[in-house]
Amino acid sequence: VQLVESGGGLVQPGGSLRLSCAASGFTFSSYTMRWYRQAPGKEREVVAVISSAGDSTNYADSVKGRFTISRDNAKKMVYLQMNSLKPEDTAVYYCNRYGSWGQGTQVTVSS
Numbered sequence: 001v002q003l004v005e006s007g008g009g010l011v012q013p014g015g016s017l018r019l020s021c022a023a024s025g026f027t028f029s030s031y032t033m034r035w036y037r038q039a040p041g042k043e044r045e046v047v048a049v050i051s052s053a054g055d056s057t058n059y060a061d062s063v064k065g066r067f068t069i070s071r072d073n074a075k076k077m078v079y080l081q082m083n084s085l086k087p088e089d090t091a092v093y094y095c096n097r098y099g100s101w102g103q104g105t106q107v108t109v110s111s
Contacts, residue, residue: 001025001100008093008105011085015109019080021095021102029053029073031098035080037091037107044094048080063089085109 007019019035032051038044048069049058057069068081078095085107092104 001097003095003097003100003102005093005095005102005105008107010108010110012111013086013109015085016081016083017085017107019082019093019095019105019107021078021080023076023078023095023097026097028076033069033071033078034096035069035078036094036096037089038094038104039088039091042091047093050078082107 002024004022005019007017009017011017030052032049034049035047036044037047045060047060047063048067050069050071054071059067066082066084071078080093082089087109090107090109092106094104095102
């Protein structure tokens with residue numbers, strides 16, 4: 001199993017970023033996928049979840065209405081569109097399949 005995140009960076013408050021996660025080594029279309037984040041000094045928390053078929057999603061209350069998770073099963077990709085970013089969204093963002101993690105991508109929201 002390999003999960004490789006990309007798309008992080010430095011963005012001003014109110015800005016947008018799109019994170020991508022490339023998956024390989026397993027039957028991607030069979031698995032629920034998640035995005036987590038971990039801010040300095042805090043525990044890792046789930047941000048968004050998408051079902052294997054992509055027809056069901058759930059979000060943490062802190063990002064609801066601002067973030068959108070999606071997936072492309074043909075490309076074995078999962079995405080996290082992040083809009084109206086806030087400084088408190090600053091964290092390392094991780095792609096997750098049950099039991100497996102990517103290396104993470106840093107998102108910094110600062111003016």
